[in-house]
Amino acid sequence: xxxxxxxxxxxxxxxxxxxxxxxxxxxxxxxxxxxxxxxxxxxxxxxxxxxxxxxxxxxxxxxxxxxxxxxxxxxxxxxxxxxxxxxxxxxxxxxxxxxxxxxxxxxxxxxxxxxxxxxxxxxxxxxxxxxxxxxxxxxxxxxxxxxxxxxxxxxxxxxxxxxxxxxxxxxxxxxxxxxxxxxxxxxxxxxxxxxxxxxxxxxxxxxxxxxxxxxxxxxxxxxxxxxxxxxxxxxxxxxxxxxxxxxxxxxxxxxxxxxxxxxxxxxxxxxxxxxxxxxxxxxxxxxxxxxxxxxxxxxxxxxxxxxxxxxxxxxxxxxxxxxxxxxx
Ligand code: PBG
Ligand code: ZN
Numbered sequence: 356x357x358x359x360x361x362x363x364x365x366x367x368x369x370x371x372x373x374x375x376x377x378x379x380x381x382x383x384x385x386x387x388x389x390x391x392x393x394x395x396x397x398x399x400x401x402x403x404x405x406x407x408x409x410x411x412x413x414x415x416x417x418x419x420x421x422x423x424x425x426x427x428x429x430x431x432x433x434x435x436x437x438x439x440x441x442x443x444x445x446x447x448x449x450x451x452x453x454x455x456x457x458x459x460x461x462x463x464x465x466x467x468x469x470x471x472x473x474x475x476x477x478x479x480x481x482x483x484x485x486x487x488x489x490x491x492x493x494x495x496x497x498x499x500x501x502x503x504x505x506x507x508x509x510x511x512x513x514x515x516x517x518x519x520x521x522x523x524x525x526x527x528x529x530x531x532x533x534x535x536x537x538x539x540x541x542x543x544x545x546x547x548x549x550x551x552x553x554x555x556x557x558x559x560x561x562x563x564x565x566x567x568x569x570x571x572x573x574x575x576x577x578x579x580x581x582x583x584x585x586x587x588x589x590x591x592x593x594x595x596x597x598x599x600x601x602x603x604x605x606x607x608x609x610x611x612x613x614x615x616x617x618x619x620x621x622x623x624x625x626x627x628x629x630x631x632x633x634x635x636x637x638x639x640x641x642x643x644x645x646x647x648x649x650x651x652x653x654x655x656x657x658x659x660x661x662x663x664x665x666x667x668x669x670x671x672x673x674x675x676x677x678x679x680x681x682x683x
Contacts, residue, residue, distance in 0.1 A: 392412070394456070408637055437567050475521055486572050515541065535600035604627050621665070
């Protein structure tokens, strides 16, 4: 057999320069969205470590501003905000209060960093006393249609405060349409919606619920979040959200659902975001803290896998670290 008769794939792997030359996918700083947890507190300087997410904190407004300043200096383009209110009630009223913590955080960040893309998570679970994403009926059922109005009010209040984009994560049916109508009626036809279109009922959200203090006091989220066994259903959800007016489709979690990202990429033209969620972050951090893995290499490989699967936007708690590594 002649040498030229078989494929010599190694030819293009022999030097860093050639490997770079033929590299198919790359992380751009602007691909990254960093999530932050902002807490309503009278204590300036409040910076509470989240035990299950090493390196992540609940932050007061001033601490948030300081943290974001450092990240922006490193090239951070976008943030995703979650609020932890002082008081919770049955209807999650702080989610749509004009002086709510997320609304204040948006005003603060847009004032200091006008160029920063500020995205807000729209849901009720951080704001309700029962920890559910919607209005709960006696007996425990989460009511769909009555919840839509509260979600739409929340989204509108975020955009009124200056948010560049809203990201509904509740998984109620029809929420994208309800939010689109509320934004349009409010005069915000240009504010995009990044829909958590394909959101699975996942064990990977565990650490987030500690971070956001949003664990449901009873039951689970399986009547609205998707069954991890399904992927045809993901296409159905994505199509419905696009019809309702979603501008960006999100898949969540990320890593265990790369196949779903690829299917969406091949089926739709809209930008696709992957949410590399809390449990994915915590797995890497725990292994790295034990010295079992090389954190930087592992994280960059994970980020690259999102791009390879067809992701445009990566929402990740590793964003600040990745920016630092890319800048080196
Ligand atoms: C709220 C919300 C959750 C996440 C984002 N928005 C939690 C949940 O649905 O229980 C998860 C994010 C993460 O795990 O990093 N609906
Ligand atoms: Zn929720």
